[in-house]
Amino acid sequence: MPMARAATTADAFNAIAEPRRRQILDLLTGGERPVNDLVLELGLAQPQVSKHLRVLRAVGAVEMREAGRQRLYRLNGEALKPIHDWVKNYER
Amino acid sequence: MPMARAATTADAFNAIAEPRRRQILDLLTGGERPVNDLVLELGLAQPQVSKHLRVLRAVGAVEMREAGRQRLYRLNGEALKPIHDWVKNYER
DNA sequence: TTGACATATTCTGATATAGGAATATATCGT
DNA sequence: ACGATATATTCCTATATCAGAATATGTCAA
DSSP states (O other), X not given: OOOOOOOOOOOHHHHTTSHHHHHHHHHHTTOOEEHHHHHHHHTOOHHHHXXXXXXXXXXXXXXXXXXXXEXXXXXXXGGGHHHHHHHHTTOO | OOOOOOOOOOOXXXXXXXXXXXXXXXXXXXXXXXXXXXXXXXTOOHHHHHHHHXXXXXXXXXXXXXXXXXXXXXXXXXXXXXXXXXXXTTOO
């Protein structure tokens, strides 16, 4: 019987492997945004955006606050520090 | 009928999402190494290491040269530049 | 040439995850 | 209370990819 793989513990490296998620983070550098803004700018279906946001939230790359019926997402660059620290060693 | 996803064009971001591959790159910062060295240091089966090396090669993160029956792999940090450039915008 | 060594490839089965569609939940305005 | 709006979740299916095992390929040494 085949071995189970290690439990899925998504990390920041995984989160940014998806181009759409990098795009979302890029958009959020412009400041806090409601989901629908991202939907419009990305040209993706709303559920997909919500799902990507969930992944980003799980690794701490974005944070959320509620405002009426909207949910405003903002960047948390701190969560990308492991990536920055790692790739730093490969500069020329 | 469900839509096909975009053709798999692995990029550097994908390549480094896998922890073992980052480990391989880390080992190669110490200089050129034959596959078996990596096998021993990683504690992985040889075929898995070869497969990871293939992915790394596909994105240009490592280069290879043959020496007798060995194949010596070396780092090509240049391939990680897109990652560096991207993450740079998220520094605090 | 034969066998040992070094590495790559192929096959298989399990799992993670993407997108689409449908639906659920919550909040606002009237 | 009702409909509209904003977002999240769930179900489904296709695909990518990982690990393991077996095998293939190539090279050296005796």
